[in-house]
Amino acid sequence: MEEKIVYFEEPGAENTGDTLRLALERARARGINKIILASTRGDTARQAAAAWAGSGVKMVVVPHQYGFMAGQRFPPELVEELRGQGHAVHFGTMLFHTERLFGTDTPRVMANLLRTFCQGMKVCVEIILMAADGGHVATGEEVVVVSGTRWGADTAVVALAAPSTRLGDLHITEIICKPLQTKQGRPPQIPPPEKMD
Numbered sequence: 446m447e448e449k450i451v452y453f454e455e456p457g458a459e460n461t462g463d464t465l466r467l468a469l470e471r472a473r474a475r476g477i478n479k480i481i482l483a484s485t486r487g488d489t490a491r492q493a494a495a496a497w498a499g500s501g502v503k504m505v506v507v508p509h510q511y512g513f514m515a516g517q518r519f520p521p522e523l524v525e526e527l528r529g530q531g532h533a534v535h536f537g538t539m540l541f542h543t544e545r546l547f548g549t550d551t552p553r554v555m556a557n558l559l560r561t562f563c564q565g566m567k568v569c570v571e572i573i574l575m576a577a578d579g580g581h582v583a584t585g586e587e588v589v590v591v592s593g594t595r596w597g598a599d600t601a602v603v604a605l606a607a608p609s610t611r612l613g614d615l616h617i618t619e620i621i622c623k624p625l626q627t628k629q630g631r632p633p634q635i636p637p638p639e640k641m642d
């Protein structure tokens with residue numbers, strides 16, 4: 446099969462409108478009506494709720510967990526507003542940010558490996574697991590997932606969801622859009638070390 450992937454030249458929130466449009470288009474094409482979406486301060490959730498109003502899409506909005514970095518920034522009144530519109534807002538444990546709770550760096554390494562695709566790929570995997578752990582999506586349920594680079598949205602995928610207890614059942618089946626690189630600008634060119642014979 447052939448399918449379109451949109452690559453944004455730069456990561457960031459300026460790609461939010463395009464990402465929301467592409468995510469909805471692909472959800473419609475696949476008959477998917479549930480979209481999992483990362484939103485820290487509520488801006489992206491608000492924009493998505495307006496962009497997808499009347500489409501039949503039910504969002505599972507996943508903000509940061511309580512106690513993470515600057516604390517909870519998702520507005521409480523927006524939680525009520527979104528739930529009133531039939532969406533879910535799920536505050537769960539961020540599985541890649543365990544602060545060595547189990548004495549291992551594995552979650553951080555997993556996160557960094559996923560970030561080699563882009564920041565959003567790490568977030569997509571993390572919020573699928575969080576949403577499934579919270580009972581908002583079933584194992585094997587096909588969903589669209591939307592995330593970004595710190596603010597807004599620039600990454601969207603189609604996935605078969607699974608909870609953190611069944612990581613092997615999670616599949617990213619399609620990439621809808623992503624930024625070309627994980628950070629703004631190209632990395633500095635560092636010459637390879639001289640060959641030692």
Ligand SMILES: Cc1cc2nc3c(=O)[nH]c(=O)nc-3n(C[C@H](O)[C@H](O)[C@H](O)COP(=O)(O)O)c2cc1C
Pocket residue numbers: 483484485486487488489490507508509510539564565567568571572592593594595596597598
């Ligand atoms: C659980 C969670 C983890 C996130 N992790 C990262 C991350 O590792 N790197 C990153 O650039 N953005 C990360 N984000 C940001 C999101 O991908 C997205 O851009 C942001 O939540 C949108 O928030 P806004 O509604 O305030 O625009 C994370 C967000 C959430 C909710």
